[in-house]
Structures are given as C-alpha cells and as structure tokens.
Amino acid sequence: MLSYQHAYHAGGPADLHKHIALAELLTLLTRKPRGITYMETHAGRGLYDLASDETAKTGEAAEGIAKIDLPDCPFADAVKSIRAMHGETAYPGSPAIAAALMRESDRMHLMELHPAEFKALRINLEGEASIHRRDGFEGVLAIAPTKPRKSLILVDPSYEVKDEYLQVADFTRKLVAKWPEATVMIWYPILEAARHKEMLAALRLPHLVDEVSFDLKDNKGMTSSGLALVNAPYGSEAVFSRTREIAAQVLR
Numbered sequence: 001m002l003s004y005q006h007a008y009h010a011g012g013p014a015d016l017h018k019h020i021a022l023a024e025l026l027t028l029l030t031r032k033p034r035g036i037t038y039m040e041t042h043a044g045r046g047l048y049d050l051a052s053d054e055t056a057k058t059g060e061a062a063e064g065i066a067k068i069d070l071p072d073c074p075f076a077d078a079v080k081s082i083r084a085m086h087g088e089t090a091y092p093g094s095p096a097i098a099a100a101l102m103r104e105s106d107r108m109h110l111m112e113l114h115p116a117e118f119k120a121l122r123i124n125l126e127g128e129a130s131i132h133r134r135d136g137f138e139g140v141l142a143i144a145p146t147k148p149r150k151s152l153i154l155v156d157p158s159y160e161v162k163d164e165y166l167q168v169a170d171f172t173r174k175l176v177a178k179w180p181e182a183t184v185m186i187w188y189p190i191l192e193a194a195r196h197k198e199m200l201a202a203l204r205l206p207h208l209v210d211e212v213s214f215d216l217k218d219n220k221g222m223t224s225s226g227l228a229l230v231n232a233p234y235g236s237e238a239v240f241s242r243t244r245e246i247a248a249q250v251l252r
Helices: 013-029 053-058 074-086 094-101 113-122 136-143 163-178 195-203 236-246
Strands: 037-040 047-049 090-091 107-111 131-132 153-156 182-189 207-213 224-230
Touching: 013 047, 013 074, 013 094, 013 153, 013 182, 013 207, 013 224, 013 236, 037 094, 047 163, 074 090, 074 094, 090 094, 090 136, 094 107, 094 113, 107 113, 113 131, 136 163, 153 163, 163 182, 195 224, 207 236
Parallel strands: 037 107, 037 153, 107 131, 153 182
Antiparallel strands: 047 090, 182 224, 207 224
C-alpha cells in the first residue's frame, strides 16, 4: 500500500527482531570470500531519525532499541557506523544495515514503489545499491537471478492488505523456482486474524520459523512477529538464537 511509511515503526521490537537476525544472517553468508547478492522487495527509505515526529507518535522505538544495551554484534556494528555518519538519533533500516556489513564483492538491489520513500532511499543509499521504483515482487522476479548467484532476499511488505500474505507465498515459490540458490527471509506480523499461518502453509517449501512476542504500551495491534527462512544456510538456527539473546530485554 502506498499509504504505508515505516518511520512510525522504526526501532520498535519487531524491527529489532528483523534487523538483528538480518545482520547475523548477512555475517553468516559473507564469512567466505565468495560475493553475494542482497535484494529487498520493500526497502522503505533505508534510514530513520528516532527523534522524528513519526517515531514519537507511536513510541515503538522507546519500547525497542531504547531498551537494549547492545553487546558486540553485527547489528551493533551497523548502528554505530550509521550513527557516526548521521548522529546519535539515526536508526538504520535494513538497506543501511546491509550496506554497513557488505563487501566490495557483494551487490545490492532495492525495490521501493512509494514515491516519497523511493526519493529518500535514493538519497540515503546513493552509491551503495541499484535502486528501483517498482513493485517489489514484480521487480525482483524480473531481474532474478543475478550475479553473484549466492543471495539473500528480504521480503517485508506492509501486510496492510490481507492478500499480501498469499502474495508473499506465491512470490517466494516463483523466485525459488527461478533462482534455486536464493535464500529468502520473510518477515511477518502476528495478529489476531493469524493470516500468517495460511501464508506459511502456502509456501510449500522447507523453511525455518522464528516467532517472538513483545510488549507495547497499549498492548493493541501487533505484539508478536515472525521470520521464515527459505533455503536456510547451515548455521541459521544459531542466527535466531543469537537474535533472541541480543534482544532478550525486549523479545521473548
């Protein structure tokens, strides 16, 4: 949906779940010298200000990143790198985390359809990635597979429309059929309607799942989030356990 803007949720508990796991997974995939391709279907603006009106309105960052004393870890390295460049209230979205952790031999392709988010993404990630203003599902399928063939694709739509759950499953099946080497990490909210269960069943592909819960002040809406990892590389179970360990003050 073009109405969605992630700034309202930046740095919240669900972001921590997704971003810490992403940083750990990228570190796992880049241990060997062979380059990788990183893609996102819904990149957002890539960089956020936790002092913004949007962030203050929801208070999610206060229940997330502000509650954690980050130990030494890839996510902490990315946060430090971003804040050294942009100030102490900066918070990296997933594209900026990837840019901070990737190497010269790696390649990044980002899809974003929202006009304002796309414009900001081009400014924030200038020179770091190939940035496309197009539907993320269509865009990734159109250019896949790319080189390097070893890859990680983050799928992170807004889920504002219930059909997006099954769109994610359909997209993932098509992508893996076209690009068998692709590792796909799907983030999803866990809501009362539990539409994520239908999505996971519709994947019809082997996958790992990690689901966490957390507290928000009003205890309404999303109080849990999930990650599904298709074509999980060896060692992925440790990615999820390490994520929970790092964010133990927020996630359970």
